[in-house]
Amino acid sequence: MKPIYLDYSATTPVKQEVLDAMIPYFTEKFGNPSSLYGIGFASKDAIELARSQVAALIGAEDREIYFTSGGTEADNWAVIGAARSRKNKGNHIITTKIEHHALLHTCKALEKEGFVVTYLDVDDNGIVDPAQVKNAITDQTILISVMFANNEIGTLQPIAEIGAIAKENGILFHSDGVQALGNVDIDVRSAGVDMMSMSAHKIYGPKGIGALYIRKGVVIENILFGGGQENKRRAGTENLTGIVGFGKAAELAGKNLNDHIKQVRDLRNYFLEQIRSRIDDISVNGDLEKRLPGNLNLIFNYVEGEALLLHLDIRGICASTGSACSSASFSPSHVLSAMGLPLEKVYSSLRFTVGDFTTKEDLDLVVASLVEIVSKLRELSPFDKDHRMQSTQVLR
Amino acid sequence: MKPIYLDYSATTPVKQEVLDAMIPYFTEKFGNPSSLYGIGFASKDAIELARSQVAALIGAEDREIYFTSGGTEADNWAVIGAARSRKNKGNHIITTKIEHHALLHTCKALEKEGFVVTYLDVDDNGIVDPAQVKNAITDQTILISVMFANNEIGTLQPIAEIGAIAKENGILFHSDGVQALGNVDIDVRSAGVDMMSMSAHKIYGPKGIGALYIRKGVVIENILFGGGQENKRRAGTENLTGIVGFGKAAELAGKNLNDHIKQVRDLRNYFLEQIRSRIDDISVNGDLEKRLPGNLNLIFNYVEGEALLLHLDIRGICASTGSACSSASFSPSHVLSAMGLPLEKVYSSLRFTVGDFTTKEDLDLVVASLVEIVSKLRELSPFDKDHRMQSTQVLR
Amino acid sequence: MGMYNEKVMDHFTNPRNVGTLEDSNAIGTFGSPVCGDMMEISLKIENNVIVDAKFRTFGCGSAIASSSVATEMVKGKTLEEALKLTNQNFVDELGGLPGAKIHCSVLSEQAIKTAIYKYAKENGLDLPGLEGFDPDAEFDHDEE
Amino acid sequence: MGMYNEKVMDHFTNPRNVGTLEDSNAIGTFGSPVCGDMMEISLKIENNVIVDAKFRTFGCGSAIASSSVATEMVKGKTLEEALKLTNQNFVDELGGLPGAKIHCSVLSEQAIKTAIYKYAKENGLDLPGLEGFDPDAEFDHDEE
């Protein structure tokens, strides 16, 4: 049974064209890009092609793209690199409560180095208020980091507004663009970002490769030291095949962007309609308009998300309770909590993300399964609305 | 014309079996290893298999292996992580002048944080003296880092002796094992190392994936923050295909280790004999016995290495003036300089490394080319031994 | 390979004794603040023996599976015997749970204790195994 | 794609004017401490005109190629004209060099100047373009 995959935000399969582009660089064109001979130069050329493909997707110049081992390293580098390089100017960082752990845990680490971090709230719809960003600025503020799009609820943040505020105040602005890339038309200039994190495995490229856009002229400290790769800013033998794959994936994403967005959004909306018409007592987390096209985050009241996931898995359906990296850690979503959702609703939430390989037939099958599973789990639940027990009274 | 590749120390081609093992994890079994469904668990299982394959190659336990984005990150993590976590105990680090830049530049970065680093000399043969390590220890010493095998001259260092000294003195011991892995029979217990860096692309695995062995019980700070991957010690969505490939490459390396060593050493020795018998005025850099089996680092007197490289490249022959990451930076080898070699000999040095796909016929062709090129370049050289000009007089 | 063995999956997909006993004379509910799990167990006690048991659980796979085996295991036991049951017994009966999921089985142990505690209180019983037990006190949960 | 264009590769693989002129009356050598490069140029000067030139170079591809074009370019030039040649002229003649390799062409400019300087000194000439030039002084090299 081929699984029905509805977790494109966690990771995507590598597209065949992407893999085909990578293959020669494993066994034949395997030269070290720093080597002074034919196959070394060929590798270098392949990397530069990929750099321009990624740059084109976000309206950047080639030399503003620095390859990293993924979105996590890009986030770490942007925040740690910016903070350490500006510690003489100030020690204050502004970010939000709904960032990815790659950002939040990095900020926690910086707090131990003496930096002070403001974690902004979001509204009930999961959106940051630019006015709050502005109010949080002090004369110590050296960095603002707000994600382009959230990974759990898919909400798009007002990046251009925040970018303008950052610029007005002469503060560096970083955005985690991992989820937005390939799903939103991004132009780093009009967005006003100084740095932006990206990851290939969210856009049908391989895992373990990402990039940080650093606007030209912006200097931040390195976090990995060694050889002079990536214009002396990121040491380590280049992940040649990963970079080639990322480049190809970026090219495809750029070419198909509008179609992809429309197709995925239509499917997502169809899915929601079907669920709404067949299952009662559900609701959507986060703004439905300012949202990634493929994302759906739903509350199935009275039903625990992980049990739901497990039943779906038995039927070969892949979904998520939130970000993949915390799925296995069983802690309540910090994003949903930040939106003010009561704990039992947090635990009843599930994320579905549709993508390029999703079909309507898949979604119909999933809806049928959901109907069955949700009713079964509600029978099992002490929280059924007809049942006397009130959740809020017991969950401490 | 298929190139003749004699630069296996710079990087290796991915073996077909390794690539075959990786392929399914790009397009089908692409699940995020942290996800709570079938293809996520399958990814997790694949990673754990790879972990045990790598562990087996060095006599470690599975849980002592932490995957990183390469040898560079492993070196950075070991040194930065160890130093920062022990800064209350002391601020002194001991290493050598012949380490890879991934180690040396990391130490330079730590110096800016207030750590004091002793860079030990090596003898004329490129080998560190354990007695010097011992003498360098102060009550502030928190870390010793000495590479297993050097990447330029291939010399094997007395790791077990140094490990014993480190243990006696209760000091953490790290070794950069990137070049030794798969070329030397490594047992981390008898070597007495607390941490060891590895990289897949030196053992016929893919680029952009490596690992740090951390002996159980040893705690060092993390350098990348985010999700709870790698037992909460290395954040970031796992490079699934890279890890699978590394595992397979490690398995193959372990299975063939003795044959590989013998075959490669015989070829290397044959190559040296042929060169010696057909070209005069050459010599070998570094000890010939305590040496990686495939490494040959030669001085072609009166001839500049890069010009030699270029002529070889024209003939489709791939070699190197030293480490790949500094080839492109045109600075004299810090390793050869540390051995006390005069500058003109440093500039006349070339590294050849033979590997699993090298044949005797290849080597015969290379020798023939070398004879021709060296004689041509010597005609061109102002340093010919019959020529009046003395190099030492002019090179300042 | 999934997270759970076959027996766990069986109890998860076909949980035994689901619901609330109509003629229950001992109901206990327990919520674990860490997992967001919640269990209600209803027992029918006759002559110091648990003759029937049903449950409702809001929780993950291991919470549901341990609830299911727990209801099976308490049936036919005296109150004293039932009070001796620990979450480890449920885990063992299930043939093991993943390390990170062991704690979910505590839910069932605590819900059973709570039901018996209430029953004992109402009936003026003084049972060994209930000393110091207070279902309304904060539940100290080890985070791993 | 390699590092060098076709013209550079041509001068590298078939360097013109290799060797030391038997009847040279002006020899200059110059070594660049950064690259470890070394060039010797021998000129034959008649009536203030360079009528022949040969070179030997220890250096990388761009050092050899620029030496080769340099010897071609100085031939037939007056001393004054030759002194006006800069490394940029050699780079241009070669159709460009990679940025990191531009500095290697300085070697040829300096070797030519050194040869003419010595010739001028021996022959008591006072040439414009040699003011302040001292081949024995430390060569300040910009590291990029």
Ligand SMILES: Cc1ncc(COP(=O)(O)O)c(C=O)c1O
């Ligand atoms: C918003 C966001 N930031 C960062 C990351 C981390 O990127 P990576 O998985 O490449 O480490 C992810 C996904 O995992 C993400 O969704």
Ligand SMILES: Cc1ncc(COP(=O)(O)O)c(C=O)c1O
């Ligand atoms: C001895 C040594 N250490 C570290 C490295 C760096 O490893 P990586 O290329 O995986 O970044 C290399 C090779 O480049 C090496 O030879």
